[in-house]
Amino acid sequence: MAEQNKVILYGTWTSPYVKRVELVLKVKGIPYEYVEEDLRNKSPMLLKLNPIHKKVPVLVHNGKAITESLVIIEYIDETWKTGPRLLPQDPYKRSQIRFWASYVQQVSEPMVMVLKTIGEAQEKAIKEVSEKVKVLEAGLKGLFPDGIPSVDEYSKNVTLLDLVILADLGGGYEVQEEVFGVKIIDSEKTPLIVSCITALIELPAVKESQMPREKVVAFLKFFRENALNSASA
Incomplete structure (x- = not known):
């Protein structure tokens, strides 16, 4: 280099x-x-x-x-002008991508509370995440009225929002049920979010950067156990 x-x-x-x-x-x-x-x-x-x-x-x-x-x-x-442009040239479309990319953080942050809590506190956190996920799903419908792009289309037109969704939500949604005891993102409730993640993880550049599932599950379980032990101490 x-x-x-x-x-x-x-x-x-x-x-x-x-x-x-x-x-x-x-x-x-x-x-x-x-x-x-x-x-x-x-x-x-x-x-x-x-x-x-x-x-x-x-x-x-x-x-x-x-x-x-x-x-x-x-x-x-x-x-760097190589590879896909992550923000559209059109000012309005660019503003929408920025807005929803920022909103994803409001979805992912309460998930930490789901991981760190049990009982009523966890139920409250689950409800908050579920409501925010619904808003994100509706936002994606507005951005992608014709449906989520295919893998081939994503290879040329992936956006900032797509990669933020994958990083913040994609790594954990398949292990939520195992670690959290709850499944918030699934193909029935949030088909566009799941379709987005499913298409993106097929991109070669994304595949090579994915962590082994076992490593993610082990870390989340360790994090949850420590959080719950600290709360009860």
């Missing part, structure tokens, strides 16, 4: 925000170096690169640091 175009991504494999950036780099065909961070023992370099939030992901391009996943993704899309 030429030094004048060196790309380094600082992240942790459990973060959907890091996964967003990884997927974009893969789909755009951008070579990069990956540095795994331990967020319980943050490296001096991470603290130097992101002194305000002290979080991942951090993308370093030619020695310059860019933070916040959506900001990083737009930077990548504007800097």
